[in-house]
Amino acid sequence: MQVQETSNLGEVSSKDALADRSLCALLALVGSKRMGTSVLRRRTKLSHAAFDSLLGWLQREYLVDVVSTMTGLGVEEEVALTERGEALLVTMLETTCELPEFR
Numbered sequence: 001m002q003v004q005e006t007s008n009l010g011e012v013s014s015k016d017a018l019a020d021r022s023l024c025a026l027l028a029l030v031g032s033k034r035m036g037t038s039v040l041r042r043r044t045k046l047s048h049a050a051f052d053s054l055l056g057w058l059q060r061e062y063l064v065d066v067v068s069t070m071t072g073l074g075v076e077e078e079v080a081l082t083e084r085g086e087a088l089l090v091t092m093l094e095t096t097c098e099l100p101e102f103r
Helices: 002-030 037-044 048-060 083-096
Strands: 034-036 064-071 074-081
Touching: 002 034, 002 037, 002 048, 002 064, 002 074, 002 083, 034 037, 037 048, 037 074, 048 064, 074 083
Parallel strands: none
Antiparallel strands: 034 074, 064 074
């Protein structure tokens, strides 16, 4: 029985880690609405592979868009917070904290 509880705790902490990184990424985007992918990866403190996985998940959930721009030196990618991402972030914050009305 104790092994089962331990594995359940492990599963919860993995989900919490994803939620924490997702929240971190969304919060980083709030002020600027857009940020270079490399800057956002550094702010989340994730490896390239973990960041790519997180970014893919955020895109599939329509919380962020990745916007590519052609420059003289190549292609620059920025991550942009969507309206859905901003709304989810506000909802998450409202459920965990007592906040003044944002809307």
